[in-house]
Amino acid sequence: MKALRRVVILLVFAMAGRVTAIAQDPLSSWNDGPAKKAILDFVKATTDKASLKFVPPEARIATFDQDGTLWVSHPVYSQLMYCFDRVPALVKAKPELASVEPYKTVMSGDREAMAKLTMPDLEKIAVATLTGMSTDDFQTDVRKWIAEARDGRWKKHYTELTYQPMQEVLKYLRASGYKTYIVTGGGQDFVRVYSEQTYGIPPEQVVGTALGTKYGYDKNGKPYLTKEPKLLLNDNDAGKPEGIHLMIGRRPYAAFGNSTGDQQMLEYTGAGDGARLMMLVLHDDAKREYAYGPATGLPDTKVGTFTQALYDEAKKKGWTVISMKNDWKKIFAFEQ
Amino acid sequence: MKALRRVVILLVFAMAGRVTAIAQDPLSSWNDGPAKKAILDFVKATTDKASLKFVPPEARIATFDQDGTLWVSHPVYSQLMYCFDRVPALVKAKPELASVEPYKTVMSGDREAMAKLTMPDLEKIAVATLTGMSTDDFQTDVRKWIAEARDGRWKKHYTELTYQPMQEVLKYLRASGYKTYIVTGGGQDFVRVYSEQTYGIPPEQVVGTALGTKYGYDKNGKPYLTKEPKLLLNDNDAGKPEGIHLMIGRRPYAAFGNSTGDQQMLEYTGAGDGARLMMLVLHDDAKREYAYGPATGLPDTKVGTFTQALYDEAKKKGWTVISMKNDWKKIFAFEQ
Numbered sequence: 001m002k003a004l005r006r007v008v009i010l011l012v013f014a015m016a017g018r019v020t021a022i023a024q025d026p027l028s029s030w031n032d033g034p035a036k037k038a039i040l041d042f043v044k045a046t047t048d049k050a051s052l053k054f055v056p057p058e059a060r061i062a063t064f065d066q067d068g069t070l071w072v073s074h075p076v077y078s079q080l081m082y083c084f085d086r087v088p089a090l091v092k093a094k095p096e097l098a099s100v101e102p103y104k105t106v107m108s109g110d111r112e113a114m115a116k117l118t119m120p121d122l123e124k125i126a127v128a129t130l131t132g133m134s135t136d137d138f139q140t141d142v143r144k145w146i147a148e149a150r151d152g153r154w155k156k157h158y159t160e161l162t163y164q165p166m167q168e169v170l171k172y173l174r175a176s177g178y179k180t181y182i183v184t185g186g187g188q189d190f191v192r193v194y195s196e197q198t199y200g201i202p203p204e205q206v207v208g209t210a211l212g213t214k215y216g217y218d219k220n221g222k223p224y225l226t227k228e229p230k231l232l233l234n235d236n237d238a239g240k241p242e243g244i245h246l247m248i249g250r251r252p253y254a255a256f257g258n259s260t261g262d263q264q265m266l267e268y269t270g271a272g273d274g275a276r277l278m279m280l281v282l283h284d285d286a287k288r289e290y291a292y293g294p295a296t297g298l299p300d301t302k303v304g305t306f307t308q309a310l311y312d313e314a315k316k317k318g319w320t321v322i323s324m325k326n327d328w329k330k331i332f333a334f335e336q
Numbered sequence: 337m338k339a340l341r342r343v344v345i346l347l348v349f350a351m352a353g354r355v356t357a358i359a360q361d362p363l364s365s366w367n368d369g370p371a372k373k374a375i376l377d378f379v380k381a382t383t384d385k386a387s388l389k390f391v392p393p394e395a396r397i398a399t400f401d402q403d404g405t406l407w408v409s410h411p412v413y414s415q416l417m418y419c420f421d422r423v424p425a426l427v428k429a430k431p432e433l434a435s436v437e438p439y440k441t442v443m444s445g446d447r448e449a450m451a452k453l454t455m456p457d458l459e460k461i462a463v464a465t466l467t468g469m470s471t472d473d474f475q476t477d478v479r480k481w482i483a484e485a486r487d488g489r490w491k492k493h494y495t496e497l498t499y500q501p502m503q504e505v506l507k508y509l510r511a512s513g514y515k516t517y518i519v520t521g522g523g524q525d526f527v528r529v530y531s532e533q534t535y536g537i538p539p540e541q542v543v544g545t546a547l548g549t550k551y552g553y554d555k556n557g558k559p560y561l562t563k564e565p566k567l568l569l570n571d572n573d574a575g576k577p578e579g580i581h582l583m584i585g586r587r588p589y590a591a592f593g594n595s596t597g598d599q600q601m602l603e604y605t606g607a608g609d610g611a612r613l614m615m616l617v618l619h620d621d622a623k624r625e626y627a628y629g630p631a632t633g634l635p636d637t638k639v640g641t642f643t644q645a646l647y648d649e650a651k652k653k654g655w656t657v658i659s660m661k662n663d664w665k666k667i668f669a670f671e672q
C-alpha cells in the first residue's frame with residue numbers, strides 16, 4: 001500500500017508537470033500571425049473530439065520536406081557536401097580517378113569550379129560515393145561525417161542548422177498525436193542516420209530518394225546488403241505522393257515544403273477531406289539565413305526554387321506561405 | 337482537489353488492471369515447450385534493463401511473414417482468390433477477354449483447371465486485376481471483398497483464419513515495446529487494407545511486394561494515384577531483407593516465417609548482435625489445419641515450401657521450428 005501511494009504521488013507530480021508544459025506556448029519562436037494561427041487552428045480542429053474535423057489518432061500523419069524546410073539547403077544541399085568530402089577517399093582507393101572529371105575538379109578544392117559542375121557530373125559523383133559499399137559501412141561513414149563536418153557560413157555542424165520554429169512544429173504535432181515523417185528528395189539512407197537525434201524522427205519515418213540494395217554473404221557466410229546504383233524512388237515532385245503511398249500508405253493531414261519539388265505532396269495532402277494543413281517556407285531573410293525565390297522578387301536559385309507558379313497555386317488553394325523574416329522570431333536554436 | 341482525487345483513483349484502477357493483464361499468461365494458446373520458452377526468454381532478455389542483451393525500446397522491431405505464418409495460405413493464397421473473384425468484373429468491362437486464356441478458365445469456375453494455371457497465367461491475372469485503377473478504388477474494392485468473401489473449407493471470412501497463437505505473439509511483443517511489422521510476399525496495398533483491424537498493425541507497418549503508382553489529375557484537377565504494372569519490390573527471398581532496409585531501415589530483433597521465402601529475412605535478423613529470435617511455423621497438423629513440408633516427411637507443396645535445406649539451416653543456426661500440432665493448443669479463435 002505504501003509503494004502504491006508513492007506511485008500515485010509520482011503520477012500526480014508527472015501529471016502536474018504535463019499540465020505546465022501544455023500551458024506554455026508550443027510555438028514560442030513564432031510571431032503571432034496567419035502562419036502560427038494556421039498551425040494552432042489545424043491542431044485544434046483535428047484533435048478536439050467535439051470538432052467535426054476530428055481525426056482519429058492512428059490517421060494523424062504529417063510530412064515534412066527536409067532541405068530548406070527543416071534545415072538550411074543553401075548554398076548547396078548538405079548531402080552534396082558529404083559526397084564531395086568523400087571524393088578524396090574514393091580517389092585514394094582508385095588513383096586513376098584523380099585525373100578524370102568531375103573528380104579532378106573536386107580534388108582541386110576550387111569552390112567556383114565545383115559550383116559550375118553540371119547535373120550529370122553531380123550524379124556521377126553521387127553514384128560513386130553513395131553506392132558500392134555495405135549499408136552498415138555507409139551508416140558508419142555518414143555518422144562520422146555528420147559528427148565532424150561544419151558548414152562554411154556559421155561554422156556549425158549541419159545538424160545545428162535546423163530551424164527552431166520547425167522543430168517546435170514537429171514537437172507540437174507529436175504532442176498532439178501526430179506521427180511526423182520526413183519526405184525528402186535527399187537520400188533516404190543518408191537522412192535516416194541522423195533523423196532520430198536531430199528531429200526526433202526514427203529512421204522508419206524517413207521517406208527519401210531511395211536506391212536499391214543487394215543481399216549477399218561475406219566470406220564467413222554473414223549476410224549483408226550492398227548499396228546499388230539502381231533508383232527505386234526519386235522522391236521529388238510527383239515522386240513525393242508516390243513515395244508517401246509506397247512507404248506510408250496513408251494520405252497526410254499536414255504537409256510542409258519550401259519549393260516546387262514539394263508542390264505535388266501539398267496537392268495530394270490537400271485533396272483529402274476534412275481539415276488539412278499545407279505550408280510553404282519562403283526564404284526571405286538574407287540577414288539571418290538566405291533570401292531567394294523569384295515569386296516574390298527575390299533572386300533566382302537552382303536549390304529550392306519557389307516559382308511564381310508555386311506561389312500562385314499556394315494562393316489559389318489556400319496554402320500558407322511562411323515568411324522566415326516575419327513569422328519567425330528566431331531561426332536557429334544557437335541564436336541569442 | 338476533488339477532480340484530482342478522482343483522476344488518481346481512476347489511475348490506480350487502470351494500473352491494477354494492467355498488473356492483472358500482465359499476470360495472465362500472454363501466450364495462453366501455446367503449450368509449454370521450447371517454442372513458447374524461446375519467445376518468453378527472448379522478451380525477458382531484451383526488455384529487462386538489467387539484462388546484458390537489453391534492447392532500447394526504439395530499436396525493438398519484429399517482422400512477421402503473413403501467408404502461412406499469421407494466417408492460412410492453403411490451398412492457395414487469399415490474395416489469389418481475390419484476383420480470381422475480380423475476373424468477372426474485368427470480363428464485363430472488357431468482353432473480348434471472355435474467350436481468351438487464362439480468363440476463360442477462371443470464368444469456367446472449374447477449380448481443377450484453375451489449379452493447373454501456370455505462373456505466367458497467374459501473373460497475367462494479377463496484373464489485370466491489381467493495376468490500372470486508382471489506389472482509392474482499389475482499397476474500396478478490397479475492403480468490400482474482405483468483408484464478404486469466405487474460404488472453401490471453414491466457410492469463414494479470410495480474416496478469421498488467422499492463427500490465435502500468433503495473434504498472441506503480436507500482442508505480447510507490442511505490450512513489450514516492440515513495433516510489429518508484416519513483411520509479406522503478398523501485395524503491400526492489399527494487406528494494408530485489413531492489417532490494422534485484423535492484426536493491430538497499421539498500414540505503414542506493412543512491407544510487401546510493391547508495384548509503382550503514377551500521380552495524375554482527374555478532370556476536375558483533383559490528384560490521384562494509379563496503380564501501375566511496375567514492380568518496385570518483390571518481397572520474397574532476398575527481397576525480404578532488401579524490403580526491410582527500404583521500408584524500415586533497421587534490422588529486426590525477431591523474425592517469424594514458414595517457408596523458404598522467409599529464409600533470408602531470418603538470416604538477416606540473426607546476423608545482428610545481442611539476442612535475436614528466429615522462428616518458423618511448420619504446418620504439421622492436417623486435422624486442424626494442413627500438413628505439408630518435405631523436410632519432415634510431409635507432402636510437398638508449391639505454396640509455402642518448407643524444404644530440407646531450410647530445415648537444416650534452422651537446426652544449424654538455432655532457429656526454432658514451431659510445430660502447429662504440438663506447440664499450439666488452439667489454432668483459430670473460433671475453435672471450441
